[in-house]
Amino acid sequence: MPMIDVYAGTGVFDDTKELARRLAATVMAVEEVPDIPMFRENTAAFVHELASDAISNVEGSSNYVRVQVLTNAGALNRDKQIALVARLTEVIANAPGAPPPPERIWVLLTEAVDGGWGLWGHAHTNTELVEAARAQVAQLLGTPTAAEA
Secondary structure (H helix, E strand, C coil): CCEEEEEEECCCECCHHHHHHHHHHHHHHHHCCCCCHHHHCCCEEEEEEECHHHCCCCCCCCCCEEEEEEEECCCCCHHHHHHHHHHHHHHHHCCCECCCCHHHEEEEEEEECCCCEEECCEEECHHHHHHHHHHHHHHHHCCCCCCCC
């Protein structure tokens, strides 16, 4: 259930809500998590619009977009890391508005430590997150979980 933060100049994107939705859906697809409420309701993107003078490289250019994706530890193997960076860059570069070219879109992948993913008022370990997902899949399929059997 990644959290995606996008930082860009004000007005770069015409529809920030749709961009956020597309980014969240892209991360779910690359992660290959089940399409269940637990993941759909807790994978979210936040678009932070900054004044153009709040962004600069050494030469003074400010047409950059920074994307930071926070996942639970181990959620992305190397192939998924490569795919996620490529796909998020594509979504940003093709968003309606005036996004920068792909070479000015930075994507940072970070992981929460095991036990550092807070959801439903509890700091979950990776094992607890997997168990919660399996329980929801079983509930949706109407099959008993190991604990219920």
